Amino acid sequence: MLARFAPSPTGRLHLGHAYAALFAWRAPGRTGTCLLRIEDIDPDRCRPDYEQGIYDDLAWLGLTWPTPVRRQSQHMQDYRAALTRLTEMGVTYPCFCSRQDVARAATAHGPEGAIYPGTCRTLDAATRADRIARGDAHSIRLDVARGAAITGPLFWDERDEGRIAVDPAIGGDPVIARRDVPTSYHLSVTVDDHLQQITLVPRGRDLFLATHVQRLLQALLGFAAPLYAHHALVLDTDGQKLSKRDHATALADLRAEGWSVADVKKRIGWQDD
Ligand code: GLU
Secondary structure, eight states, X not given: OEEEEOOOSSSOOBHHHHHHHHHHHHTTOTTOEEEEEEOOOOTTTOOHHHHHHHXXXXXXXXXXXXXXXXXXXXXXXXXXXHHHHHHHTTOEEEEOOOHHHHHHHOOOEETTEEOOXXXXXXXXXXXXXXXXXXXXXXXXXXXXXXXXXXXXSOEEEETTTEEEEOOTTTTOSOEEEOSSSSSOHHHXXXXXXXXXXXXXXXXXXXXXXXXXXXXXXXXXXXXXOOEEEEEOOOBOTTSOBOOTTOGGGBHHHHHHTTOOHHHHHHHHTOOOO
């Protein structure tokens, strides 16, 4: 099996990433491989020193990966091509709403915050064309209802749970191309998993809901579905999810304080087999 670990260089890796990385490297089994992919589509938040930190921390954990590493920022044309195909299928629309507009208009909230209520989905073609011609900033969203009407019912296989039915509308119409970048997290992950021929996606439970959208995108684009294995998250001592903002658990700091890899594994409850 071919798996991947796909961190974003927007901060330093912490104990939660150590668990995620060890899980990803073990997931494809002894005869499989885990690729490393750098998800750096966000020019404002990604930094070269964070990327270097990823390589240093993973090497410290004893992990190795095939090179060259795919860095998303170098493959914008692949995402653009997928976006064009989706647009030609009639399942995308421009959205002129800011984050605040969405927050204000939302009537439903999901685990990831305000669910986009579809404000721009019904704009007529002339208004869209006028606003684009005027240079109004806009993202591109996926019309999940239209997409699902094309694909019909979908499922994904979750390694330890079996078949999971896709609920395409679970988080509203997602952004597939941002205002500032001609792709989004969902689109670039879906395209890369396909182009890299990934057969197993090991990742944290916090991305479980993202799989509904990514499975729909795969089906629309005619891509094969990998197997998924979402793992439980490492919690801090208060039972909260660890985050990149929580500097106390940055691997580089722990290393500098003298923690060994064995100390890290003990803290995250990791057992080598
Ligand atoms: N780049 C994403 C992150 O750092 C993970 C993407 C994925 O595993 O699908 O949260």
